[in-house]
Amino acid sequence: MDIAARLLADEGPAALSARRIAAEAGTSTMAVYTNFGGMSGLVRQMVYEGFARLEAYFARVEQTADPVADMALFGRAYRHNAVTNPHLYAVMFGGASLGGFSLTAEDRQYGRFTLSTVVQCAARCIAAGRFRTGDPELVAHQLWTAIHGLVTLELGDYLIEPCDAPRVFEAQLTGLMVGVGDLLEPATRSVRASEARLSDLADPGDPAHAVGPPAVPES
Amino acid sequence: MDIAARLLADEGPAALSARRIAAEAGTSTMAVYTNFGGMSGLVRQMVYEGFARLEAYFARVEQTADPVADMALFGRAYRHNAVTNPHLYAVMFGGASLGGFSLTAEDRQYGRFTLSTVVQCAARCIAAGRFRTGDPELVAHQLWTAIHGLVTLELGDYLIEPCDAPRVFEAQLTGLMVGVGDLLEPATRSVRASEARLSDLADPGDPAHAVGPPAVPES
DNA sequence: TTGTATTTCATAACGCCGTTATGAACGCCG
DNA sequence: CGGCGTTCATAACGGCGTTATGAAATACAA
Numbered sequence: 001m002d003i004a005a006r007l008l009a010d011e012g013p014a015a016l017s018a019r020r021i022a023a024e025a026g027t028s029t030m031a032v033y034t035n036f037g038g039m040s041g042l043v044r045q046m047v048y049e050g051f052a053r054l055e056a057y058f059a060r061v062e063q064t065a066d067p068v069a070d071m072a073l074f075g076r077a078y079r080h081n082a083v084t085n086p087h088l089y090a091v092m093f094g095g096a097s098l099g100g101f102s103l104t105a106e107d108r109q110y111g112r113f114t115l116s117t118v119v120q121c122a123a124r125c126i127a128a129g130r131f132r133t134g135d136p137e138l139v140a141h142q143l144w145t146a147i148h149g150l151v152t153l154e155l156g157d158y159l160i161e162p163c164d165a166p167r168v169f170e171a172q173l174t175g176l177m178v179g180v181g182d183l184l185e186p187a188t189r190s191v192r193a194s195e196a197r198l199s200d201l202a203d204p205g206d207p208a209h210a211v212g213p214p215a216v217p218e219s
Numbered sequence: 220m221d222i223a224a225r226l227l228a229d230e231g232p233a234a235l236s237a238r239r240i241a242a243e244a245g246t247s248t249m250a251v252y253t254n255f256g257g258m259s260g261l262v263r264q265m266v267y268e269g270f271a272r273l274e275a276y277f278a279r280v281e282q283t284a285d286p287v288a289d290m291a292l293f294g295r296a297y298r299h300n301a302v303t304n305p306h307l308y309a310v311m312f313g314g315a316s317l318g319g320f321s322l323t324a325e326d327r328q329y330g331r332f333t334l335s336t337v338v339q340c341a342a343r344c345i346a347a348g349r350f351r352t353g354d355p356e357l358v359a360h361q362l363w364t365a366i367h368g369l370v371t372l373e374l375g376d377y378l379i380e381p382c383d384a385p386r387v388f389e390a391q392l393t394g395l396m397v398g399v400g401d402l403l404e405p406a407t408r409s410v411r412a413s414e415a416r417l418s419d420l421a422d423p424g425d426p427a428h429a430v431g432p433p434a435v436p437e438s
Numbered sequence: 439t440t441g442t443a444t445t446t447c448a449t450a451a452c453g454c455c456g457t458t459a460t461g462a463a464c465g466c467c468g
Numbered sequence: 469c470g471g472c473g474t475t476c477a478t479a480a481c482g483g484c485g486t487t488a489t490g491a492a493a494t495a496c497a498a
Contacts, residue, residue: 017484028448039485093375094313105376112379141382142391149368156312160331163360172361179398236455249476258456
C-alpha cells in the first residue's frame with residue numbers, strides 16, 4: 001500500500017500497475033493477488049485510504065459559534081485534501097480511470113458517508129436560522145457537488161485564464177452560502193472567518209492505512 | 220469515428236480500443252494510425268465531437284427578456300447533454316480515463332471556449348442588474364464548475380439516496396442564481412421559467428463530425 | 439518434535455492492449 | 469508506362485491484468 005501510494009503520488013495513475021508495484025516491492029506479481037485480490041482490490045483499498053484522509057481533515061474542523069464559517073471551512077478542507085493528493089482524488093472519483101476497471105457500486109456508497117459530518121454542520125446552520133433551505137442533506141449535496149466540480153476542473157487544468165482556481169473557489173464559497181439561504185453580509189463574514197482557520201487544519205499526518213472499508217454509520 | 224462513437228456509447232470506455240474499432244470496421248489496426256495518428260488522436264477527435272454536441276445544444280438556447288432564465292436553461296442544456304452522452308462526457312473530462320493516456324493541455328483549452336456563450340449570457344444578466352457579481356467570466360465559471368460537479372457525481376452514481384440528481388440539480392440551479400447575486404423570488408421564477416424551455420432544445424441531431432479542433436475565437 | 443494443512447509467492451503462460459517495422463497493393467501524375 | 473506517395477495487412481515487441489502450477493514457508497495439531 002505504501003509503495004502504491006508513493007507511485008501514485010509521484011508518477012500518476014499510469015504507474016499504478018500490479019507488475020510495477022510488485023517490482024518496486026521486490027516481489028512477484030502474485031503478491032498483489034494474494035493480498036488484494038487483484039488490481040481492483042488494490043485500487044479499492046486506495047479509495048478507502050483517500051476517504052480516510054478526507055475524513056481526517058474533516059475531523060479537525062471544530063465547531064464554533066458560527067456554523068456557516070464551519071461549513072465554509074469544510075469546503076476549504078475538502079479542496080485542500082484534493083489539491084494535496086491530486087492523483088488519489090482522481091482515483092477516488094475518476095471512476096473509469098485505471099485500465100478499464102471500475103469500483104463496485106457498494107464501494108462508492110462507503111465514501112459518501114464521509115458527508116455525514118457536513119450534513120450535521122448543515123443542520124446546525126439551519127437550526128441557527130442562517131440557511132433558508134430546510135434539508136441538511138440537500139445542502140450538503142449542493143456544497144459537495146459544486147466544490148467537487150471546481151476541484152475536478154482545477155486538477156484537470158481546465159479553468160480559463162483570468163479565473164484561477166482560488167478566485168473561483170472563494171467566489172463559489174460565498175455564492176454557495178448565499179445561495180442556500182444566508183444573507184450576503186453574514187455569509188461573506190463567515191467565509192472570511194473560515195479562511196484563517198484553514199491553516200489550523202495543517203496536515204493531519206498519514207492516517208493508519210485503512211485495512212478494510214470504512215465503517216458505515218447506521219442511517 | 221461513427222464506429223468509435225457507437226462503441227463508446229454502447230459498451231463504455233473499455234470497448235474503445237484500436238484493435239476493437241479496427242475489427243468492427245473490418246480493417247486492420249493500422250487504419251487507426253494512418254487516419255488518427257494513434258489512439259490519442261482518435262480520443263482527441265472524440266473530445267472535439269463531444270464539445271461540438273454541447274455547443275449544438277448551447278446554440279439552441281435563445282435569448283429572451285429574462286437573461287437569468289436563459290442562464291438557467293444553459294445549465295439544463297449542459298446537464299441534458301451530459302446525461303444523453305454519458306460516456307462521451309466522461310472522455311471529455313475524465314482525463315486519465317483511457318488506458319493511461321491523457322489529452323494535451325492545448326486540447327483542454329479548445330473546449331473551454333464553449334463557455335463563451337455562457338459568459339455572454341452572464342454579461343446580459345449583469346447588465347440587467349440581476350447579478351451582483353461584476354465579472355461575467357467568474358459567474359460562468361461558478362455555474363460551470365458547480366453543474367459539472369453535479370453531473371460528474373450523477374453519472375458516477377455517487378449521489379446519496381434521498382438526494383436524487385434532479386432534486387439536487389433544481390436546488391443547485393436556484394441556489395446558484397441567488398448566490399451570484401439575484402434575489403430569491405426573481406431567481407426562482409427564472410429557474411421555473413427555464414424548465415419548460417428545455418424540451419424546446421430537443422435533440423439537435425448528430426452534428427457533422429468534427430474533422431479538426433473547433434475554432435477558437437480570439438479573446 | 440514431527441507431520442500435516444494452509445498460506446504465500448516465484449515462474450510461466452494466455453489474451454489483451456498500444457505501438458512499430460516491413461512490405462504489398464493501390465491511386466496519382468508525369 | 470513508370471515512378472511515387474499514401475493506405476493498410478501482417479507480424480512482431482513490450483507491457484498490461486490475470487491464471488495455473490508447483491515449491492517453499494508458515495501455522496498448527498499430535
